Amino acid sequence: MKYQSIIVLIIFLLAACGGGQEQTQDQNHQPKSMLQPEPEPEPESEPVVANEAGKKVYDQYCVVCHQASGQGVPSAFPPLVQTEYVNGDAGRMIDIVLNGLTGEIEVNGEVYNSVMVAHNFLSDIEVADVITFVRSNFGNDAPAVTADEVAAIRTAQ
Ligand code: HEC
Secondary structure (H helix, E strand, C coil), rough: CCCHHHHHHHHHHHHHHHHHHHHHHHHCCCCCCCCCCCCCCCCCCCCCCCCCHHHEEEECCCHHCCCCCCCCCCEECCCCCHHHHHHHHHEEEHHHHHHCCCEEECCCEEEEEECCCCCCCCHHHHHHHHHHHHHHCCCCCCCCCCHHHHHHHHHHH
């Protein structure tokens, strides 16, 4: 009797150990992140100057923050290279240049929360030129902006 119950016990223990191995499987399951940042676009090597007047305004008023390459400064000044603000709606970009921008924005997968000063002291033609310059350089390819479009947004405020 005693011998048999030891055998039963051993069989029981073996079964218990075998079962235990299956439990370690399902633990490394992690949800796939939905927030994978987009890969950075390749910067163009040298900006092609499509608009001399616009480049002058850029070099005087924008370059200090957004840099000569348009790449900005990480965590401080966002890039002007293939961003939705630069290549997107012209009216929104005119508004940003005229009135500045504050608060949290996401640019090419990076979050910025800083202050861009207003540039409403620039003339309509200067704003049009600088925006046209940015939209056709730094690897961007968005349509030009006219002084009339700038004037319309300035007076709408
Ligand atoms: C004093 C620094 C500074 C200057 C000068 C400046 N910006 Fe900005 N700019 C910023 C900052 C900071 C932001 C982001 C603001 C935020 O976090 O809400 C920004 C945002 C932008 C954006 C929208 C985001 C993006 O990167 O696409 C555009 C477009 C832009 N600036 C264009 C210009 C142009 C054109 C000029 C020159 C007329 C200019 N900026 C001058 C600091 C500056």
